[in-house]
Amino acid sequence: MIPEIRQAYNQQFSSARYADLLASLTVETGVTPAFRVAETPVFVPKKLQEQLLAAGDAVITTLLRPDLLSITETAIPAGLLVPKENHHPQFIIIDFAVTRNEAGKLTPQLIELQGFPSLFGFQELLARQYRQYMPVPGTFSTFGPGLDRQGYVELLRRCILGTHQPANVILLEVLPQEQKTLIDFVCTEALLGIPAVCVSELIQEGKKLFYLKDGEKVRVQRIYNRMIFEDLAKYKEQLGTVINFQHELEVEWATHPNWYYRVSKFLLPYIHGPFAPKAWFLHELPVLPQDLENYVLKPLFSFAGQGVIIDPTPADVEKIEDPENWILQQKVQYAPAVETPTGPAKCEIRLMYCWPDDAAAPVLAQNLARLSKGKMIGVNFNRDLDWVGGSSCFFEP
Structure with a gap:
């Protein structure tokens, strides 16, 4: 999106460099990404960055409404309400399409939002690999304003671990070894020391939860929740009997399952502004x-x-x-804004916020980009194309 940087990148690109980048992801994690990683990051110009931040702030303002709980009361499907909901979600995800306005200028348009984590571990690794193997300007960054890698990891630690030791915190998922996001689970464990545990492996004793580590029971005091309840039904036969989360348990959530429904497409009709369709x-x-x-x-x-x-x-x-x-x-009409050697690609930018338990508002921490040349943006819809897939945004300083 920054013409001189894009032109230089495309000229210096080589298939060998790209192959090395992909190989390095597998070597560092022991997992081959189950989704397509794009040949290029996205270089976001200052003006678009400012618009993205302003649009994100406006969405956050909606989340800070004092009546948020009442207006989202019907967002949680019947039978899926989980007790002991906390005051706010620890993670907010906001997706924007990159479009062009009537004057032909790049501008963001809101697509979706989630009160649920994204690839916080993998995106940190991917940005480092882009920087190592590709011509990325040294002053550009993927982190939110004021953050570096150390500050980013500490922010994740506050959100995911809270006040607990890593051994007592788990990443909870349905069949984690079979998920396309497995590489992110491995990255998260490398950063914070928490294991990925399948919901079927939890042990309940009264209101307490445990998991087995080296044959020993370990108390679960906090859950980094990557589990979507629909998957419990989808994989019921493979999972067998699992915990009933509609019963009260002595465990903290990050993020509590109710927020997956409250902060979702359900809120789109309540969000207004020049960035919001x-x-x-x-x-x-x-x-x-x-x-x-x-x-x-x-x-x-x-x-x-x-x-x-x-x-x-x-x-x-x-x-x-x-x-x-x-x-x-x-x-929303996505703009073919990213020039590639095989034709322009459309772009969607995900702003990834962390909201520690003791913070007044979310903090922009990281981002994710998705490039597409097809009708749909998701990586599943661009499998046979090149210069598309999951990527990172490097913001102009």
Whole structure:
């Protein structure tokens, strides 16, 4: 996005360097990424960075509303409410499409948000590998304002460990060894010393939870939660009997499962501003827009682009039996803003915030970028293309 840096990068790029970068990810973690890593990072110009930060701050303002709990009361599906909800989620994820405004200038547009962790471990490693193997300007950084690697790791430590020792904190997931994000779990353990534990391996004694380490039971006092409840049902046969999390347990959460639903697409209709496309709950929309082709239908309770209807028709809307669980959002036109040797790529930027237990507001900590040349942005939709996939943003100082 910064023409002179982009041109120099493309000219200096080599397939051998890229192969070395990929190999280094596997060597350092012992895991080969299960998703495509892009050939390039994204170089974000100062003006776009300022807009992203302002847009992120505006979303955070919505999360700080005193009535947030009441307006999101119906966001949690029936039967999935978990007791002992804490005051706020320790992680906030906000996705923005890079678009062009009427004047042709790059500008962010809100796509989605989550009260759930992202690849905080892997993105730190990926940025280091880009810097080692690719021509990345030394003054550019992937961290949030005022952070370096040491400060970043300490911020993660405050959010994930809280006041507990690493041995008493686990990364909880459904079948972690089978997840595409396994490499992030390995990175997180390397940074903080916490193991990834499958939900089926938890041991419950009364209200206390334990896991086995070297054959010994270890108390779980805090959970870094990467588990999505829908997966408990999806993999029920493989998991067998698991803990009932709707019962009260003596454990802390980071982030508590309820926030996965509260801070989600459910909040999009409440967020307004020049960066926020119009969005409505489908059941609250009295009349469908005449230009329905300029909107997208999104199910509230899905992730990774699943179930999204990009080009909805009135017939698609009529088929929906639970309109209260869907939103209609104004479609965003991604700009082919990243020049590559095989044609321009579209870009989505994820701002990744940490919110320690004792902090008044979230802190921008890290980012993630996704490059696409297909109709959908997610890495699953660009498997056979090059210069696309997961990436990092390096911000102009």
